[in-house]
Amino acid sequence: MTDTAARTAIDRAARHGYRRLVALVAVRTGDISAAEDALAEAFATALRRWPQMGVPQSPEAWLLTVARRAAGKMQRAAATAAGAMPTLDLLSQEAMQMDAPHFPDARLRLMFACAHPAIDRAMRAPMILQTVLGVDAARIARACVMSPSAMGQRLSRAKAKIRAAAIPFRIPDRDEIEDRLDDVLMAVYAAYGLGWDHGDAPPGQADLAAEALFLGQLVADLMPQEPEPRGLLALIQYCEARRAARRDAMGRYMPLAVQDRALWDASLLAAAEVNLKAASRLGRLGRFQTEAAIQSLQVQAEPGKPGDTLVLCALYDVLVSRWPSLAAEVARAAVHGAAHGPARGLQMLDAIAPDRAEAYQPWWAARLEMCLRAGDLAGATTARAQAIARSDDPAVREWLATRA
Amino acid sequence: MQYMIMFREPTEDFAQREHPAHKEAYWGAWGAYIGTLHAAGIVVNGDGLMSPAMATTVRVRDGRTVIEDGPFADVKEQLGGYVVIAVDDLDAAIDWARRAPAALTGSVEVRPVMLPNTLP
Numbered sequence: 001m002t003d004t005a006a007r008t009a010i011d012r013a014a015r016h017g018y019r020r021l022v023a024l025v026a027v028r029t030g031d032i033s034a035a036e037d038a039l040a041e042a043f044a045t046a047l048r049r050w051p052q053m054g055v056p057q058s059p060e061a062w063l064l065t066v067a068r069r070a071a072g073k074m075q076r077a078a079a080t081a082a083g084a085m086p087t088l089d090l091l092s093q094e095a096m097q098m099d100a101p102h103f104p105d106a107r108l109r110l111m112f113a114c115a116h117p118a119i120d121r122a123m124r125a126p127m128i129l130q131t132v133l134g135v136d137a138a139r140i141a142r143a144c145v146m147s148p149s150a151m152g153q154r155l156s157r158a159k160a161k162i163r164a165a166a167i168p169f170r171i172p173d174r175d176e177i178e179d180r181l182d183d184v185l186m187a188v189y190a191a192y193g194l195g196w197d198h199g200d201a202p203p204g205q206a207d208l209a210a211e212a213l214f215l216g217q218l219v220a221d222l223m224p225q226e227p228e229p230r231g232l233l234a235l236i237q238y239c240e241a242r243r244a245a246r247r248d249a250m251g252r253y254m255p256l257a258v259q260d261r262a263l264w265d266a267s268l269l270a271a272a273e274v275n276l277k278a279a280s281r282l283g284r285l286g287r288f289q290t291e292a293a294i295q296s297l298q299v300q301a302e303p304g305k306p307g308d309t310l311v312l313c314a315l316y317d318v319l320v321s322r323w324p325s326l327a328a329e330v331a332r333a334a335v336h337g338a339a340h341g342p343a344r345g346l347q348m349l350d351a352i353a354p355d356r357a358e359a360y361q362p363w364w365a366a367r368l369e370m371c372l373r374a375g376d377l378a379g380a381t382t383a384r385a386q387a388i389a390r391s392d393d394p395a396v397r398e399w400l401a402t403r404a
Numbered sequence: 405m406q407y408m409i410m411f412r413e414p415t416e417d418f419a420q421r422e423h424p425a426h427k428e429a430y431w432g433a434w435g436a437y438i439g440t441l442h443a444a445g446i447v448v449n450g451d452g453l454m455s456p457a458m459a460t461t462v463r464v465r466d467g468r469t470v471i472e473d474g475p476f477a478d479v480k481e482q483l484g485g486y487v488v489i490a491v492d493d494l495d496a497a498i499d500w501a502r503r504a505p506a507a508l509t510g511s512v513e514v515r516p517v518m519l520p521n522t523l524p
Contacts, residue, residue, distance in 0.1 A: 116494075118494055118498070164516050165494045165514075165516045166405040166492070166493040166494050166516065167493065167494045167495075168492070168493040168494065168495050170495075
């Protein structure tokens, strides 16, 4: 066994299994930070031992065993230091949890702990992004328009509360699921959005879009009587189906209207339609079903056309009035501008408070399109510069620069 | 886990305690609630508190003891009592908190009790 083989195996386990392993340990101990420490120790042990003993047959099972042992040791050490821990209670509790029937995925229980109503609402999605999907605090901070240090502190605080207040790692009962589900779905959606905006995963990090798709499927399967998980799954599938068409062969950004439809994933689109229909049959409209319906309409439109613009306007009106968000308001202005002329679109963009709008790239991008269509060259120049300055993606910057 | 459940009652609730027409309903609701807590065998300790009008606030500033009539702040809801319970997790504690009569009229705060083994 060479160092290289061991390192490759460890890299692979870190990339594909790290978050699942953290969830498995945390669900048992109720302490996310301690689970992360335990995993770090397990990986360090693997780095030391695998080059000598060889890569174990199931690397993840090996890491899990070592991490659980480390977590148990840490807990007992803390207990002994305090002198008053009912260690027996803890051990029997652990034993009971080991025998408990396995939940499909420990990550789901971890998600519900992170989205618990006793956690600050603004921190529920970031908590899920970090603890379940392993997105680093700096990346979440950027997505949430917050400083990395503030985000780091608030994440630590939320983890400390889960541990100190003994927030349980369990699936909520039927009568309490609606509120809690909403936050879980929002976080999955946010994770998918990060994966979408930032393209390929940085080395060592799982592909967020694929992870979000997996989690979306998991929640939808677990709650067949809830329409919104299926609506969200459909929404993600519509977006994911078009992934390959987002760039042309030269790597240039391709907006929806000019994408090569041969590159769309037909089976994923069909799955999306099935999920959207299944959701709407349950007869309770929700935010994600509405967004999926918007996608469905755009996908089915004739090539080069935005779809039935009046229906699109109506769907966005519903979205903004019932589930308002900055993204929905900007998109609504864009479709109204396309349907009723740029003056109407600009008027709606101007109606959004500047302190919310001005840091938001899509607001400037929509403004650029409206100004170009209205022949307002001075307005277009400003909007173009602002939109480019707020884009991380070079392909999008290039596209914005050449819009005329 | 031990949690302190703190009952914050609005001024009107404190008035109910001695109101000829309402006191029976007031004490009946509390008696039933506290009785259920005890029957569940989860009570570590607990007390009802006299009205905030009976409170005295004490501060020491620059070595001088400042004593004032009344509770800490003149807010709409004041501590009317507390109970410490031992249950498995926060959800169980919340479930007990939401059944308190004060949850309907005022608010109920749930706080983990700092025990030697839960110190950070």
